[in-house]
Amino acid sequence: MTSIIVLKRRINSIKGTRQITKALQLVAASKMKRAQDYAARSRSYSDLAASLMQKLSGIGELKNYVFFKQRPVKTKLYIVISSNTGLAGAYNSNIQRFLSNLLEEDQKNSVKVKVIAIGNKAAHFARRIESVDLVSVYNNLDNQPTANDIRPILNSLIKEYLSENVDQVDIIYTKFISNINQQVSKIQALPASADVDGLTDNSTSHFSNFEPDVDSVINEITTRLIEAQLWQSILESLASEHSMRMMAMKNATDNAKDLIEDYTLELNTARQAGITQELAEISGGVEAMKA
């Protein structure tokens, strides 16, 4: 039987851990709330960008513009959104698994892969794989990223695409379905597609003027749309990360509680055994003196 001192030490240490996980859980919960609010606020931007795109698709021949043109895919660029820190349950490993599956498929089709990592975890992972060319790592996004934080990522992905270094750009992020359900998903950012979901309004036929010209307007709006996509995926990933971290920490806290109960029981048994033995020794001694 483990000694009483060891058990006491163990219980104290678990209590310390429980305090930490509990605190992390509360922090993650409040961060998740904020991330969700933040994501909701940006929705009007995405909606407006999408409706503009919808109107543009009425001009036709959109397929001939560089952002929309389908090229044979020789190189793909993945923007992988992960977290900077661990302790977030399966958040990062889900992303890794998803990416591995994609890479396997790309290897079969002999497509080269480049990766832009958002968050340290994705960078660590991409660096370990030989066939992947890690273009850049962005690990300075905080809980409420601003347009200025997103711009460099957007610029570099557009640059890679326009210089034909890559023929397709996908964003891999964790979709926030509900507080307990998050799923890793992929959306295609480039070549852009003109049919945006969620909009059935087809009032596109009427005439509009474009200034300075159609090309720059289309390029600008497409950039906005990709920006909105990227932005939305980052915010959803953030919300998912915090909610998964919260769940992971909640489980850890519950586990700690169970462990403490188990050890306390064991401690009590050990203490009781000690007392019983002492009593037996004393009464044994008394009996011996009598004799």
Place this chain on the structure above:
Amino acid sequence: MFHFKLVSQTGTKFDSEVSEVVLPTLDGQIGVLTDHMPLVSVVSNGVISVRVNPKDNDRNRIFFATNGGVIEVDNNNLNLLVDEADHEDSINEAEAQAAYEKAQKLKSEAKDQVSLEYAQKMVDRQAIRLQVASLKRRRHHK
């Protein structure tokens, strides 16, 4: 009167009936009044000024600092999609001045093309913010 909606990534910044909006586009400043023809255009760095009531004088206009976006005018609706739009009240002149100087410093220290571009963007942005701040100050002094 027409409807003006200003949307940035961090939320809707303005959404109401107005009588006149002046905004900077790639081809120069344009003013939008009621019954403007349908138009899609690209907004550049600059100051957006909004006159809510036709009888308001210039001093009562509302200013926003912006760093580029897209506008769509259609059927007396003006939708403006921008990266960032700072309302005049959210700009503190001293802070803007400090940020401007910091951006200038960043620009002078920039080593490669990428950081130079970034610094130039910051300088432009802060310059516009300063401009809005001074417009606001002028109004309060009058």
